[in-house]
Amino acid sequence: MHDTWARLPDEILDAITERTGQVCTVRAAFGGSNTDLAVTVTGPAGRTFVKAAPKVSPDEDSPRVRALRREAAINPCVPEFAPRLLWTAEAGGWLAVGFEHIRGRHADYSPGxxxxxxxxxxxxxxxxxxxxxxxxxxxxxxxxxxxxxxSPMAGEALLHTDLNPHNLLITADGQVRVVDWAFASRGAAWVEIGQVVPWLIRAGHSPAEAEWWAEQFPSWADADPAAIDLHARLSAERWGRYSDAHPTSHVPAYLAVARRWAAHRHG
Incomplete structure (x- = not known):
């Protein structure tokens, strides 16, 4: 990520520094798989979390630019959850967005x-x-x-869709901030919990324990079990196809968890 910062076009660097002031330090953020640049920038006014991605052409957004635009669009609608959007900048064929920097740790979903x-x-x-x-x-x-x-997954509820431990930041005073809203969607409310269950299993819960945790949510408790079965099966199949197309080191662990949950649902 730091190398990406050094290779940014001068036009977008200038646009960013116009908003942050002279940059003193640049620190890469953990993850950032959905954007080309995710860094904490320190300037005269303090720290800003900056994401950026290049466009395909002046008239065509790349998938990552579209994701940044979606994240910027929803930000004012979820102020009680998301770090505040400070600015956007578009220059040199890149889009950059700046958010307030949150000093916090990532959540831990392990049992207990x-x-x-x-x-x-x-x-x-x-x-x-x-x-x-x-x-x-x-x-x-x-x-x-x-x-x-x-259609069992369809609905009109707001879904973040990716409440993994790294997308929950917990501050020293116990406040929780939710980051990475690029794939916020509308759908059946219980799907949000269905997206969390595999993260609980990955953190050490058994599938039965993860589903017991999920029972506290009315949307999950009232959902058709057949719909949850379908979600678990299709999630495992989707990860399987992704693994075949992207045989990277981190995918097998996610695929194993998805298959374990699907097997539990259909066991």
Missing amino acids: NPDLLALAETVHRLQAVPCPEVVVMRVERRWEALAKDV
Whole structure:
């Protein structure tokens, strides 16, 4: 990520520094797989978290630029969850977005960890928020190539869709901030919990324990078990196809967890 900063076109660097002031330090962020640049920049006014990605052409956005635009669009709609969007800049064939920097640690979903309570409280609050009009992605479309009928996942609830431990930042005073809203979607409310269950399994919970945790949410408890079965099966199949197309080192672990949950549901 630091190398990417050094290779940024002068036009977008100038646009960023116009907003941050002279940059003193640049520190790469963990992850950032959905953007070309994710760094914490320190300037005269303090720290700013900056994401950036290049366009395909002056008139065509790349998938990562589209993701940044979606994240910027939803930000004002979820101020109680997301770090505040400070600015956007577009120059030199790149789009950059700047967010307030949150000093916090990533959540820990391991069994018995107090962060599970913070996660549950966050999900309960999120499930009560109406889906903003700016959210146009429909979550069921993720699986429409894998099944004839994915309507059980459809709905009008606001879904973050990726509440993994690295997307929950917990501050020293216990506040929780949710980051990476690029794939926020609308769909059935229970799908949000279904997206969390594999992260609990990956953190050390058994599938039965993860589902017991999920039962605290009315949307999950009231969901048709057959719909949850479908979600688990299609998620495993989607990871399998992704693994075949992208045989990188981190994919097998996610695929193993997805298959373990699907096997539990159909066992």
